[in-house]
Each structure stands twice: as C-alpha cells, then as structure tokens.
Amino acid sequence: QKEVEQDPGPLSVPEGAIVSLNCTYSNSAFQYFMWYRQYSRKGPELLMYTYSSGNKEDGRFTAQVDKSSKYISLFIRDSQPSDSATYLCAMTLSNTGNQFYFGTGTSLTVIP
Amino acid sequence: NAGVTQTPKFRILKIGQSMTLQCTQDMNHNYMYWYRQDPGMGLKLIYYSVGAGITDKGEVPNGYNVSRSTTEDFPLRLELAAPSQTSVYFCASSYAHGSETQYFGPGTRLLVL
Helix, strand or coil, X not given: CCCEEECCXXXXXXXXXXXXXXXXXXXXXXXXXEEEEECCCCCCEEEEEEECCEEEEECCEEEEEECXXXXXXXXXXXXXXXXXXEEEEEEECXXXXXXXXXXXXXXXXXXX | CCCEEEECCEEEECCCCCEEEEEEECCCCXXXXXXXXXXXXXXXXXXXXXXXXXXXXXXXXXXXXECCCCCCECCEEECCCCHHHCEEXXXXXXXXXXXXXXXXXXXXXXXXX
8 A cells, every 4th residue: 555645637627616636645653744736847846734634724725634534635726727737745754854755646737 | 046956957868877867955955855756656765865974765766876975965876777767856955854845956857768
C-alpha cells in the first residue's frame, strides 16, 4: 500500500465551479499536510500548509485534514482558468523536513 | 533572490554516460533535496542534505551520488546512465525548522537513450 494515495484525474470543470481534491494516507503518524500546485513544465510551489487536523482557509482555497479518517482535502472556490495545474498533496512526520511523502498529483483544467 | 536554480534544463544522455545535475539556492537554506518525478508516480526523494558536508539517502538513491561542499550547492551525479533514469529531476531547499515549505527549482528533464 502506498503511503499517500491521490486520484490522478484528470479533472475538468467550468470556470466558477467549486473543486474538491483529495488524498488518503496510511501512516497515522503524519502530522504536517501540504498542498503544492505545479504548472506544466515548472517546479511545484507550496499552496497550503496545515498542521494536524482542522481547516485552513486562504482566499479561494481551503485545506481540510481529517486525521481520524486519514483523509485530506483541498477546496477551490470560484475556480479560474489560472487554477489549471497539477495539485500534489504532501505530508511529513515532523517539521524536521527530511522526508516528505507526495501524492501522485491530480491534473485540473478549468474551462473558461 | 533567484531562489533555487537548476542546470541544465534538458539533456539527452546515452546509456553508460555520466553527468552532473547542478542545483544552487541563494536563500541560505540548510536543507536541500533531490527528487525525481515520473508520470503518474509523484515525487520520489533521491537524496537529501541537512547541511554542508552531510548527506543521506532517500527513497530511490541507487544509481545516483551527491555531495554538499557548500550551503548553496547540491549537485546530483549520475555515473552510468540507464534508461530507467529518464525522468524530470527537481532540486528543492527548505529551512532547518518550520520546514513545511520546500522551494523547488524549475527542474531538469533527462532522457537516457
């Protein structure tokens, strides 16, 4: 079983839609949860970061962590064509930064 | 700040050739990482370093070597290129603590034929 599972998509939505991206994980010791956005032929960039369970909101983006279900989500409200990218979830056991576990990424296209 | 820079952007190698992928960061980060990204496979950690002179293996280190003589540079060496090493390679860096943020370079696309 992979440490982190993520539906690769692709996901295609009309502009303005609410997008839900999800990851599940197997290691209950994960404490730090991140979402990265990766545009085509670019390196990933950090979008959201959450420690332990709960919600975090930043503009149109909301990250949720449910540790009891080992499930994390990223919601994008009022999606824009500029949101078209691959979204990677990542998690780590601690904040020492030496081992990040990444999902395979979900490809999202927002159609104008 | 340039952030994390990688060279070359693209390279074609023949089987058995060697090359070094260069990575430099100007943020004075202690932690640096090398990942490879294959289609549908996500990012796999090859090697990482917690500071100059200190390196350690990640998930997929076979066929690669690294060194860290300065804080800024973290080159990745392929000694005997194999087709299985065809991939996109990303270098990243982060602070030692509160390192939830890894800053990634633009990547090097490597094709081994």
